[in-house]
Amino acid sequence: MEAFQKIHPLEFYRKFLQRSVRPDGRSLNDIRKTSISTGAITTACGSSFVKIGNTSVICGIRSEVGIPSFENTDQQTNIFVNLELGPICSNIYSSTKPSEQAMSLSSKLNSLVKRLDIPKEDFYFDQEGKVLWYLYVDIYCLDYDGNIMDASILALISSLKNVKLPRGIIENTNEYYKDTEQLRSLQINHYLFPLSFSIIEDFILSDPSNQEEQLSTSNLTITLNENFEICLLSYSGIKPISETILQESFEKLKNRIEYLKSLIDSAQEH
Amino acid sequence: MTNTRNDGRLNNQIRAFESEQSLLNKADGSARFTQNKSSVLAAVYGPIEVKNSRKQKILKSLIEVSFTPSVGNTTYLDKEKELLIKNALESIILTTLHPRTQISIIFQVFSDDGSIISCAINAACLALLDAGIEMQGLIGSVTLCYNHDKSIYLDPTAQEEKECKSLSVIAYGSQSSQIIMNKTEGTLSMDLYFKSLPLSKEACDKVISYIKLAVKNRIMGTISTNTTSTTIES
Amino acid sequence: MENFVDQFVVPGDVIAKIEDLKVRIGHGLLQSKDQIIASKSGILRYSKHHKFYWIENEQKRYIPQVEDMVVGVITEKHAESFKVDIGSSCSALLSAYSFENATKSNKPLLNVGNLVYARVSVANKDMEPEIVCLSVRNKSEGFGQLMAGYLFNCTLGLSHYLLSEDCPILATLGKHIPFEIAVGVNGRVWVNSKSNLHTIIITNTILNSQFIPDDQIENFILKLIESRT
Numbered sequence: 001m002e003a004f005q006k007i008h009p010l011e012f013y014r015k016f017l018q019r020s021v022r023p024d025g026r027s028l029n030d031i032r033k034t035s036i037s038t039g040a041i042t043t044a045c046g047s048s049f050v051k052i053g054n055t056s057v058i059c060g061i062r063s064e065v066g067i068p069s070f071e072n073t074d075q076q077t078n079i080f081v082n083l084e085l086g087p088i089c090s091n092i093y094s095s096t097k098p099s100e101q102a103m104s105l106s107s108k109l110n111s112l113v114k115r116l117d118i119p120k121e122d123f124y125f126d127q128e129g130k131v132l133w134y135l136y137v138d139i140y141c142l143d144y145d146g147n148i149m150d151a152s153i154l155a156l157i158s159s160l161k162n163v164k165l166p167r168g169i170i171e172n173t174n175e176y177y178k179d180t181e182q183l184r185s186l187q188i189n190h191y192l193f194p195l196s197f198s199i200i201e202d203f204i205l206s207d208p209s210n211q212e213e214q215l216s217t218s219n220l221t222i223t224l225n226e227n228f229e230i231c232l233l234s235y236s237g238i239k240p241i242s243e244t245i246l247q248e249s250f251e252k253l254k255n256r257i258e259y260l261k262s263l264i265d266s267a268q269e270h
Numbered sequence: 271m272t273n274t275r276n277d278g279r280l281n282n283q284i285r286a287f288e289s290e291q292s293l294l295n296k297a298d299g300s301a302r303f304t305q306n307k308s309s310v311l312a313a314v315y316g317p318i319e320v321k322n323s324r325k326q327k328i329l330k331s332l333i334e335v336s337f338t339p340s341v342g343n344t345t346y347l348d349k350e351k352e353l354l355i356k357n358a359l360e361s362i363i364l365t366t367l368h369p370r371t372q373i374s375i376i377f378q379v380f381s382d383d384g385s386i387i388s389c390a391i392n393a394a395c396l397a398l399l400d401a402g403i404e405m406q407g408l409i410g411s412v413t414l415c416y417n418h419d420k421s422i423y424l425d426p427t428a429q430e431e432k433e434c435k436s437l438s439v440i441a442y443g444s445q446s447s448q449i450i451m452n453k454t455e456g457t458l459s460m461d462l463y464f465k466s467l468p469l470s471k472e473a474c475d476k477v478i479s480y481i482k483l484a485v486k487n488r489i490m491g492t493i494s495t496n497t498t499s500t501t502i503e504s
Numbered sequence: 505m506e507n508f509v510d511q512f513v514v515p516g517d518v519i520a521k522i523e524d525l526k527v528r529i530g531h532g533l534l535q536s537k538d539q540i541i542a543s544k545s546g547i548l549r550y551s552k553h554h555k556f557y558w559i560e561n562e563q564k565r566y567i568p569q570v571e572d573m574v575v576g577v578i579t580e581k582h583a584e585s586f587k588v589d590i591g592s593s594c595s596a597l598l599s600a601y602s603f604e605n606a607t608k609s610n611k612p613l614l615n616v617g618n619l620v621y622a623r624v625s626v627a628n629k630d631m632e633p634e635i636v637c638l639s640v641r642n643k644s645e646g647f648g649q650l651m652a653g654y655l656f657n658c659t660l661g662l663s664h665y666l667l668s669e670d671c672p673i674l675a676t677l678g679k680h681i682p683f684e685i686a687v688g689v690n691g692r693v694w695v696n697s698k699s700n701l702h703t704i705i706i707t708n709t710i711l712n713s714q715f716i717p718d719d720q721i722e723n724f725i726l727k728l729i730e731s732r733t
Contacts, residue, residue, distance in 0.1 A: 100349050100352070100353060101353075103346035103349035103350065104346075104349055104350040104353045104354075106346050107346050107347050107349070107350035108350065108455075111455040111456075112455070114455075115435075115436070115455070115456045115457055117457075225457060228459075228460060229457045229458055229459050229460070230436075230454060230457070230458040230459070230460055230463055231455075231456070231457055231458075232454065232455055233438075233452060233453065233454040233463070234452070234453045234454075235449060235451060235452045235453070236353070236354060236357030236358065236451050236453075237357060237361065237451075238357075238360055238361045239361065240361065240442075240443060240446055240448030240449055240450045241448055241449050242447075242448045242449075243448075243449075243464065243467060246449075246464075247464070250460060292562070298563065298564050298565040299563070299564075316565070316593075317565070317567075317593040318593050319593055319594065362515075364534075364543060367543075367629060368567075368593065368629060369629055369630055370630075371593045371594075399514070399515070399544075399545040400562075400563070401563055401564070401565060402532075402544050402545075402546075402561050402562075402563025402564075402565065402660075403544075404515070404532070404534070404543035404544055405515040405516075405543060405544075406515060406516060406541075406543070407515055407516030408514060408515060408516060444514075444516050445516050482514050485514065485545045486512045486514075488562075489512060489545065489546060489547065489561060489562065490512055490547075
């Protein structure tokens with residue numbers, strides 16, 4: 001049976017999909033066991049660790065002070081996200097060349113964060129805002145078993161909610177002091193709830209594993225916030241997708257929102 | 271009362287198209303697509319031998335996309351654009367007809383005034399037709415921006431893209447009414463999103479009929495100066 | 505199907521439904537279930553000689569098809585075969601025995617850089633193409649090495665036009681300048697004439713013929729000849 005899986009992976013999967021199950025026992029809509037924990041990295045000002053099935057992602061946030069930028073836009077310019085897929089997570093990634101997939105995902109995560117609507121005052125180092133905090137979010141994948149996007153988005157929002165910034169004091173216009181006794185967190189009232197799908201032939205699979213992603217012809221990632229507004233929708237694939245399938249996908253995500261919200265909230269309490 | 275935009279367009283008005291084909295000598299196909307101040311040149315080489323033989327696919331042709339912005343080096347933002355465009359084009363090119371070969375599509379942005387991914391995909395469609403690469407249909411792409419006051423602007427300029435609440439790049443093919451590629455960012459209500467889909471489909475259809483007209487004018491133009499009928503001699 | 509001939513088509517256009525049709529389709533047309541669909545943009549043509557439909561466009565890249573006559577440049581010489589560049593994605597194989605009267609002791613004297621006029625004998629998408637310098641009757645009949653002369657590239661549409669019956673350009677050129685010409689359907693044209701000047705005039709005329717209407721070709725040629733002599 002293992003030989004059959006290696007020689008004809010698509011045929012092997014088709015036999016399962018036709019009966020609406022997957023080789024690991026899940027139905028087409030089941031999502032793997034998800035767990036979120038925060039605060040694992042004590043040297044970072046915020047961190048989180050997310051595990052979806054075997055896919056593990058760790059996220060750490062580093063804070064730095066800097067002067068405000070001159071751009072005057074509504075969008076967030078204080079948070080920079082970088083996702084790295086290195087050889088530790090899978091043998092398909094090399095350590096020297098940054099993978100295109102990692103760059104594309106970093107770009108998507110940055111655009112998600114840009115429109116998160118965190119009040120500007122949260123980033124003030126001192127009272128007036130002459131100097132600002134800049135947050136550098138680093139997401140590392142430790143184990144790649146498909147669906148890196150969901151894990152990264154959950155890791156991102158959990159670690160942002162976990163961020164504790166010290167109060168800042170500026171003396172004599174040149175000396176900065178951080179009062180590490182008094183810590184405050186960012187006021188992030190929004191949540192991000194992601195769900196990714198892979199389409200193999202005409203079957204739509206939620207939360208694809210690595211092998212399912214490799215066999216898929218198209219990929220869809222959707223993210224809703226707590227008001228059921230679309231924060232990210234990304235569809236690309238060899239075959240086109242119809243509106244009805246998009247609407248069904250949103251319904252599936254809506255059913256999962258309660259569970260994800262409780263996961264994110266309970267991770268913050270510890 | 272119609273709310274006009276900064277350049278005087280209506281909400282659902284796209285900028286006028288201009289295109290040139292076969293600009294480059296060496297490339298198998300090339301085209302430049304311009305929408306007012308957004309202009310992208312696409313060059314197609316293929317089917318050619320695969321440069322990096324590790325990436326060679328046994329049953330299909332490999333599609334390689336390279337995107338160079340008008341200013342600066344390529345960053346991770348350009349890499350994301352490359353992947354989006356590559357996936358969109360891979361769905362209309364018949365890659366199984368040329369196994370173990372490579373089709374390279376190279377983009378150079380001349381000027382970026384918003385909707386640059388859509389401009390690039392439209393330029394690629396024209397360049398692929400110029401190169402004679404087999405496709406299952408034509409592809410047209412359009413960008414929409416959703417504003418804070420719930421209005422929708424078609425084909426936004428760079429300024430409108432910065433000020434909007436959310437942005438969506440969408441591509442449709444000529445063969446079906448299903449979406450080939452879509453990427454939205456920013457906060458957007460589901461109702462507004464689904465309501466705007468027919469609008470974007472109509473806009474993409476307009477792009478596709480423009481592409482058809484442009485290619486027809488070019489081909490009928492050159493053939494008519496030669497002869498009316500051609501037969502192959504033995 | 506007949507009503508589409510000489511019409512402009514784009515990829516995705518349904519040309520005909522196959523019910524009882526018995527047609528041969530060439531490049532640019534595909535059979536999809538019970539329909540014939542165009543996969544390239546161009547003008548649908550019907551070849552009376554070979555009796556098949558194909559799509560004519562101005563592309564530059566050649567895709568090998570069996571029975572095409574091509575001009576190739578030898579790039580590698582091996583013991584019993586040559587590797588020839590015919591403009592496709594893969595170099596073509598020319599066996600040393602596919603010449604008239606070729607045997608083990610009587611192999612053709614070809615070197616790297618020589619030009620050959622050959623016929624495509626094997627061409628499918630999964631293998632490298634093979635060419636032979638023999639006609640269907642296994643005689644040379646014009647195939648083989650092209651000596652001296654000048655080779656230039658043109659689009660596939662132009663090469664088909666040059667091969668059409670009573671091509672006016674070639675007839676008009678022949679009235680003023682004696683020359684020999686070999687046109688490959690892979691977009692390569694070989695020209696040979698008595699002096700370099702004549703070769704240049706012929707090349708320029710052929711390349712510019714795409715942009716000049718037929719009635720002005722004669723004037724164009726006369727102007728070029730006068731300006732140099």
